[in-house]
Amino acid sequence: MATYLAFLRAINLGAKRVFPKDDIRRVVESVGFEEVVTHINTGNVRFESRMRSRERIERTLETAFAADRGFEVPTIVYGAKEFAALAAETRQLDEENPGLARHYVYLLKDELTTSQVADVEARASDKGRMVVRGRAAHALLEPGYQDGTVDPLGAASRLGAATNRNASVVLALAEKWCSAWMR
Incomplete structure (x- = not known):
């Protein structure tokens, strides 16, 4: 059996897209x-499976979630070892960039093409910058980035299917669920 982590996008954001963690667990x-x-009520779930295809696992979960909830729930899945590596990169970026106001990690369903990576990383400004590594895009936001927009770098729409978590959640989940793969 292999260990996987799934991250659900756009749930518990209002009265119509409610998906409590106990129901998530039941459906999985x-x-x-x-x-x-x-882990908390924001769509983070860990499980074990004999399936080896990430894409098949995502389709299985998305189909089951839609049947249970009546709305689509985009789901991004990582193997535990892959997520541990992402957490190590997150920690390294934090260490290399002291003084950040925020560090968000966009978890991507698919890797971006070379031209997409260049486009996303070109979004740098005095508000911060984006760093893309594999199936993760890191928004490294400088103090003063807040201007009332959800996406101050204008990069989120260029990432394809994705959901984000702040760096502290990524690190906490890796420590909690991927400790066997952490350095």
Whole structure:
């Protein structure tokens, strides 16, 4: 059995897209995944599966979530080892960039093309910059970045299917769920 982490996008954002963590756990178990646990109520779930195809796992979960909720729930899945590596990169970027106001990690369903990476990373300004590594895009935001917009660098729309978590959540989940793969 392999360990996976799934990140659900656009849930619990209002009265119509409610998906409590106990229901998430129930649905993930209903499709045959085991050792299912969730972290807070923001769509973070860890489970074990015999399936080896990330894309198949994502489709299985998205189909089950839509059937249960009545709305689409885009889902981004990482293997535990892959997520541990992402967390190590997140920690390294934090260490290399002291004084950041915020560090958000966009978890991507698919890797970006070379030209997409160049476009996203070109969004740098005095508000911060984007760094793309594999299936993650890091928004490194400088003090004073707040201008009332959700996406101050204008990069989120260029990432394809993605969801974000702040760096502290990424590090906490890796420590909690991927400790066997952490350095």
